[in-house]
Amino acid sequence: MKIGVLGAGVVGLTTAWWLTEAGHEVVLIDRAAGPAAGASGANGAQLSYRYVAPMASPKMLMQLPGLLLPGENAIRMSLDLELVGWGLRFLKACTSAEVARTTAAQLALAELSRLELERLLGKVPIDFGLRTAGKLVIFRSASDFAAARPGPSDPARVLTPAECLALEPGLALNESDFVGGVYTESEQVGDCAAFCEQLFAKLKESNRVEVRMNTAIGRPVVQRQRMTGVETDHGVIEADQFVLSLGSGARAFAKSCGFNLPVYPVKGHSITVADDGQSPLTHSVTDYSRKIVYAPLPGATRIAGFADFQGYDATPSEARIAQLKEAAADTFDIDCFCDAEPWAGLRPMTPDSRAVIGPSPLAGLFLNTGQGMLGWTLACGSARLTADLIDGKKPACPAGSFDVRRF
Numbered sequence: 104m105k106i107g108v109l110g111a112g113v114v115g116l117t118t119a120w121w122l123t124e125a126g127h128e129v130v131l132i133d134r135a136a137g138p139a140a141g142a143s144g145a146n147g148a149q150l151s152y153r154y155v156a157p158m159a160s161p162k163m164l165m166q167l168p169g170l171l172l173p174g175e176n177a178i179r180m181s182l183d184l185e186l187v188g189w190g191l192r193f194l195k196a197c198t199s200a201e202v203a204r205t206t207a208a209q210l211a212l213a214e215l216s217r218l219e220l221e222r223l224l225g226k227v228p229i230d231f232g233l234r235t236a237g238k239l240v241i242f243r244s245a246s247d248f249a250a251a252r253p254g255p256s257d258p259a260r261v262l263t264p265a266e267c268l269a270l271e272p273g274l275a276l277n278e279s280d281f282v283g284g285v286y287t288e289s290e291q292v293g294d295c296a297a298f299c300e301q302l303f304a305k306l307k308e309s310n311r312v313e314v315r316m317n318t319a320i321g322r323p324v325v326q327r328q329r330m331t332g333v334e335t336d337h338g339v340i341e342a343d344q345f346v347l348s349l350g351s352g353a354r355a356f357a358k359s360c361g362f363n364l365p366v367y368p369v370k371g372h373s374i375t376v377a378d379d380g381q382s383p384l385t386h387s388v389t390d391y392s393r394k395i396v397y398a399p400l401p402g403a404t405r406i407a408g409f410a411d412f413q414g415y416d417a418t419p420s421e422a423r424i425a426q427l428k429e430a431a432a433d434t435f436d437i438d439c440f441c442d443a444e445p446w447a448g449l450r451p452m453t454p455d456s457r458a459v460i461g462p463s464p465l466a467g468l469f470l471n472t473g474q475g476m477l478g479w480t481l482a483c484g485s486a487r488l489t490a491d492l493i494d495g496k497k498p499a500c501p502a503g504s505f506d507v508r509r510f
């Protein structure tokens with residue numbers, strides 16, 4: 104089959120790879136000149152297979168009124184019409200039952216992703232600083248710490264502040280600055296943009312993939328109620344099947360297809376601080392209270408965070424970048440942010456934080472999008488699931504929870 108993959112972020116690229124592995128021909132289309140031009144750029148670099156709980160939760164429900172007020176919150180919201188509709192679904196997802204359903208589904212998808220990334224790397228050796236660095240989550244509030252205690256089957260370890268400081272000597276904190284930490288040894292880090300660039304180069308070399316960059320996607324071409332092509336600024340591109348992986352552009356495209364896809368752009372920021380090989384940290388560290396992650400990458404430290412519900416502008420905000428620098432200076436011995444590279448991206452987020460993977464209401468169009476905070480972690484599993492479902496195979500992990508009909 105010839106399959107059009109719409110979007111060359113990490114989700115579209117991995118989808119293209121798994122589809123070619125399954126024997127299909129792919130045409131990969133994106134408006135940018137190169138891959139990872141959207142949220143898959145300088146993201147938090149965490150391959151966070153165990154930390155997959157959704158944003159919508161009973162606890163979040165309690166915090167929401169405060170988030171709507173202006174201030175230095177890690178999460179900011181400016182209400183617009185699209186956010187109101189999305190937000191109503193978000194509120195519906197703030198139940199313990201939904202949290203349990205999402206967590207179970209995402210844990211299975213994350214585990215599949217870990218295995219499928221290994222499989223990909225076995226066939227396509229690419230270097231993107233992948234390292235099992237272990238993830239240390241530090242807590243500054245006793246109630247958050249108590250709520251985060253791992254269950255009996257969870258391999259994570261609970262640490263005192265002294266144990267955290269011994270594990271991660273880069274932390275420039277006193278024991279009294281925080282209440283403890285949770286450490287998961289198996290978690291990984293890796294540079295998503297470097298992964299995308301190298302996978303893109305491999306796909307371009309493949310005689311099964313036609314790459315159409317600098318090509319803006321418009322509306323679908325529909326014949327006899329089936330999508331047979333897509334209009335672009337370079338003419339119509341036809342295929343037997345399409346996969347929608349346009350990140351935060353997915354909702355607009357779905358609308359032009361005649362159905363609603365509740366994917367809202369949740370803006371995050373990062374800085375990348377070059378460190379000539381002497382990273383101030385050895386593990387990946389998450390500052391839970393401030394919603395900031397720190398990842399050691401080859402020759403650099405990535406510092407990322409915040410969740411701003413403020414529309415489609417992906418320009419980095421100077422105030423947010425300053426906040427990241429301030430938090431980092433307060434937490435680690437980082438001498439200078441002189442060459443820190445600022446970046447922002449729009450996470451394609453569903454109200455229940457679950458990806459949307461499966462057929463769409465329009466025949467010929469398949470969905471693989473909405474991975475939100477975890478698109479890098481979940482990309483390989485999502486791509487495998489997409490390929491399985493398109494081929495009518497038994498999916499490699501349960502797929503029902505990701506079906507768009509839940510909305």
Ligand SMILES: Cc1cc2nc3c(=O)[nH]c(=O)nc-3n(C[C@H](O)[C@H](O)[C@H](O)COP(=O)(O)OP(=O)(O)OC[C@H]3O[C@@H](n4cnc5c(N)ncnc54)[C@H](O)[C@@H]3O)c2cc1C
Nearest residue numbers: 112114134141142143147149320350352371477478479480
């Ligand atoms: C600050 C930040 C930190 C993050 N940290 C992590 C992390 O540590 N771990 C993790 O797992 N995830 C993380 N994420 C989330 C992750 O980066 C995203 O979920 C993931 O990159 C989404 O990938 P995507 O391919 O769906 O979308 P994108 O990467 O946004 O790709 C969509 C593509 O579609 C193209 N496009 C859109 N509209 C059109 C159109 N009309 N025509 C043509 N092309 C179009 C864009 O050019 C883009 O290339 C983070 C995100 C941010 C912003």
